[in-house]
Every structure is written in C-alpha cells, then in structure tokens.
Amino acid sequence: MRAFKESMLKLITETSTNLPPDVRAAIQRAKMRENAGTRAALALSTISDNIRMAEENVSPICQDTGMPTFEIRVPVGVNQIRMKEAIHEAIAEATRLGKLRPNSVDSLTGKNSGDNLGPGIPVIHFEQWEKDEIEVRLILKGGGCENKNIQYSLPCELEGLGRAGRDLDGIRKCILHAVYQAQGQGCSAGFIGVGIGGDRTTGYQLAKEQLFRPVHDVNPNPELAKLEAYIMEAANQLGIGTMGFGGAVTLLGCKIGAINRIPASFFVSVAYNCWAFRRQGVVLDPDTGEIKRWLYTDAPEVEDTPASTTTGLVGEKKGNREITLTTPITEEQIRQLRVGDIVILNGLIHTGRDALHKYLIDHDSPVDLNGGVIYHCGPVMLKDKDGTWEVKAAGPTTSIREEPYQADIIRKFGIRAVIGKGGMGEKTLAALKEHGAVYLNAIGGAAQYYADCITGVEGVDFLEFGIPEAMWHLRVQNFAAIVTMDAHGNSLHKDVEKSALEKLAQFKDPVFV
C-alpha cells in the first residue's frame, strides 16, 4: 500500500479541479436550453469557462473545496487505520499545494486548523466487500449548497403546496419544495440526492449516498425512477434558473433512495449540491495502493449548438447594459444602475465574510471603505517563496448569511457595492436604497474566472480569522457581476422567488395517487 497516499492526493486534486464528464454533460445540456444572451446563458457560459480554466490550471473549480467525504470499500483484512492516516496526510498535502482551501474550523473558537484536519474532518466511511479491490469515492461538497439541505418530517404543511401526507405524493411535494427553497443560494442549477425513510441521521446519509450515482443512472426501482423523472420535469418549470437569475434550467439531476423507517417517523431528507458537483472515484490495487482505473469516466454525448457558444459576462451580448466602474465609486454612479445591468469593476475591493461582518459592527475598519466595495469571498491563497500572496481561487460566497449585519455596515462605512451571490433580504435592500448602494451578483463557483480578474494582492488584515475569513485587499480588473439589487428598491431575487412560488403552487394537486 506504499502508493496509497499518492493515489489519494491524485484523487483529491482531480476531484477539486476536474468535473466528471457526467456533470459536464448535464451543464452542457442546460446551456443548450437557455436562450443566448439571457442572464442564465451568460452565467452558464462563465461556468463553462471556469470549468475549463480549473482543469487547465489544475486549481480548485470553486474556492470552497467543501467537506471532504470519502466512501471506501475494502476487501476483508485491509488495515483501515493506516488508510485513514494516509488520507489525512494526503488532505494536508493537498491543502499545502492549494488544491484545497483550509476549511476546518473549530466550532467554538473559530480557529482554522490550517490543514483541513480536525475533529470530524474529513468524513471517511468504510465498508467491506468480497472483491479483491479497493474502491474510493470522494465528494467535495461546499458549504453554500450544504446549507440548503433540508429534512421534512411527514405529514407536514408546505408553502405553496399545502399538505404533504405520508405517501409518494407527499414525498413528491417535499422534493419540489426543497428545490424551491434553495433558490439560487446553493449555486443553482443544482443536483439533489433524496433519502426517503431512516432516522434523521441515516436519512441524510442516504440522501448523500445518492449523490454518488452518475447523473445518467436510472433508478432500479420503477416507482422511484418515475419520481426522479417527474421531479426533473417539474422542478425545471419553477423558473429559478442558474444562480437564481431566472431561466429554463434549475435542476440538473435528481437521485432518490429509500430505506425502512420506524412507524412514528417519516423523513424525507434532501441533499442539495451546487453545479460544482465535485465527485470522483478510483479503484485501487489492494497490495500496492496504485490506481487501477478511474470511475465516472463515461457520460452521454451532448451536441454543441450555436446557443451554447454565448460568451461569458464580458463582451458582446444583447439586451444588457454594460457599465464600467472604478473604485472608489460615487453615489451618483450607483443611482444610475438598474437591476440587470452588468458592471465591470476595476480598482481595489476588499473581501469580507462572516467573521469580518461581525467584527465591523463594533470596531473600525483597518482601511477606508468610503465609496468602497465589499466582496463576500473566502479565497484560496498561497504564499510563494518571496512571501507574496497568490490567489488560487476566489469566487463569491452566499451573501444572505450577512443579512443581520449588512445594512448597518453599508451605512457605517459608506460602502457603495456589495458583491456576493444568492442575493440579500429586505433590510439590505432598504439600506441600498437609502444610502445609494448596489448588490452585485457574481457567478457562484466561478473561482478561476474571478481569480483571473485579480491583478494584485495589496495586503491582508485579520489573518488570525483564517485564510477564508481574513480581509484581503485585492486589485481587480474587468471583474464582472450583475446588478440584482439596485438603489431604487428593486430586487431580482425577490421577483424570482415570488414567481417561483406561484409556479410551485401549480404542483399542488396530487400526481402519484
């Protein structure tokens, strides 16, 4: 097993940087369904560019390299303790190499371990089998989509759909509701794994196991196969679209499993995975630990069409205004912007996420933020030999987490633009209007695309918060994002959510009786 650690490092690197063909095919099919020039098509083009860049740069597709979750099958007698140790070493090594973001944080102190290790991380499940091979599957599932997982206890009452009973039709309603409640916040278009039954723990576990099935896999249970097909059809009529921008494609895959339950409980557990569906697998020689073959190598052919050749956010496109702004930004410039405008940003921006927002409420900022831009982002950073920071991946994080703080921070520091993804709520919308600021939605998961727009790292504050939570001062050029909340009280997120709820209500009547 001398090659086992090296094989695990390859698996981790490949999973973080190279999306499997079945996932790529699903994204390609989505691209073909959106009309050229729409916001969804622009977002999907950027996503496709990003996928290509990540593979070429051998760098993380998304900066949130997630919770590493290994599912391992071993022949009887293999030393699992040694395997675990080697996986831990490979995880730490992948982190040092910038293939993983240091993502393991002490839940009480907030301290980042720096090497992706710590109690509960990574997740490793072993199972024995009769074969003389080792199979290792890995998912790197990010936090934004994990936050959108949801568990229903039947019977229940669902917004838009009414009563969901303890039957197949009740299950149908829960799954549709799960897609609705995720909106764009889990970086739609997404994939869902559903677990029917079990207890709260095994239900979620089953839901996550479904994510290991290839996208084109057909359920061997005909009833569940029918439900999967139905959900794909119905969920894609909700109009949420890529990044919640509205559009024809909201869901890229749905896989459902069922296990027994005890009479009093009836759980439907849904694991939501973003488009950056990073899962790979390998089969290893049990003596040497060398990779014999890769899993997930096949996918259905998808033909390219002219619609899918739309360029990304910057460049020729119809219908959308494109406005270039350089920081610091004035109130007048901001008041001219409307929902739907594409902003191309140049100048200095500052990252800030959960720890910084909490801090800024009671303290001063180390830099002048007047007319400034806050970027909800926790990048992957590496220090090179002469001590210069290099940005390895830098896409947006889910902004709604900062909703309790954002309005106060905009007012207190005179911020003119907040960049993030998934949109924000009423309190922030009111502050944008009152103060003269905008919310810019960047394309979630497009970490290589945005890293490429960063021309320099001009400093960092609060490194003690850990790399993702620190305040990075970044010089950007041609940083493109879409105005989804403007200074006139308009919010694309509010509109899309309202219309999705109306569409959801059309699925109220029983289908599986």
Ligand SMILES: O=C(O)C[C@H](O)C(=O)O
């Ligand atoms: O932690 C991040 O960088 C992003 C996170 O996965 C999110 O979707 O909000």
Ligand code: SF4
């Ligand atoms: S930012 Fe989006 S793409 Fe990246 S892990 Fe979070 S949900 Fe997934």
